[in-house]
Amino acid sequence: MIAAGLPQLVGQLGRAKSYAERLFEFAAVGPLDDAAARDAIRLPIKREEETVNDAALDAILQQTQGYPYFLQEWGKHSWDAAIASPITGDDVAAATRSALAELDASFFRVRFDRLTPAEKRYLRAMAELGAGPHRSGDIAEALSVKVSSVAPTRNSLIAKGMLYSPAHGDTAFTVPLFDAFMRRVMSEG
Missing domain, CATH: 1.10.10.10 (Winged helix-like DNA-binding domain superfamily/Winged helix DNA-binding domain)
Structure with missing residues (x-):
């Protein structure tokens, strides 16, 4: 058995299992905390040399509850709704209508149809x-x-x-x- 290399094979299989288990570890992704959610909206806007006011950030966080995909949707729709910088609470109100319509037609509808x-x-x-x-x-x-x-x-x-x-x-x-x-x-x- 030793000459056939089986002890080494057993050792390699043990390491392979550990490696495979690491490949399939899943991290729970829940809502972002307040600071991370604000950064998720504010920083991409800042990179474009524009701004978003605190009232708009508050409204986005209230609507999205920090859910990452919804933050992206509200960020996109708020950007599209804004005529000028900074993005305001009024822009977010307009964005909410279009974000919900899009989510209803796609994100939620796909789940509902199943x-x-x-x-x-x-x-x-x-x-x-x-x-x-x-x-x-x-x-x-x-x-x-x-x-x-x-x-x-x-x-x-x-x-x-x-x-x-x-x-x-x-x-x-x-x-x-x-x-x-x-x-x-x-x-x-």
């Missing part, structure tokens, strides 16, 4: 409760069903990446603003 009718009803009921997180029992109550009957739908939505469970029995949307999208796209009931 849902079954039961999943859509679950998410719509959950959206009626607000951004969340929400207790499974509250969602079942909103649907007028027993909590045990919604568990498979909840599990399916978690598997699809639409929801996550921040604590036992709690359910939350994986992306901000999806609750408002569900209220816009589906009438109540």
Whole structure:
């Protein structure tokens, strides 16, 4: 066995596994903190030798909740809406309409179109409760069903990446603003 080089092979396989495991490590990417979110908007604008005022930054952060993709969308739409520097809160208000329209047509719609009718009803009921997180029992109550009957739908939505469970029995949307999208796209009931 030693002459065949098997001890070396075992050692190499051990190192290969460690290397492979490192290849597939995933870092959680959540919302940016306040300072990082402000920098994500302010610094690209500054590189273009333009500015954005604090009221505009406050409005963007309030709308996006620090979610990186939404920061990009609001930044782009605010830039496009601004006639002059600095970008203002009024520019962000105009940008909000166009950013939401674009997100509704693409980002949110792609997710919505993957849902079954039961999943859509679950998410719509959950959206009626607000951004969340929400207790499974509250969602079942909103649907007028027993909590045990919604568990498979909840599990399916978690598997699809639409929801996550921040604590036992709690359910939350994986992306901000999806609750408002569900209220816009589906009438109540």
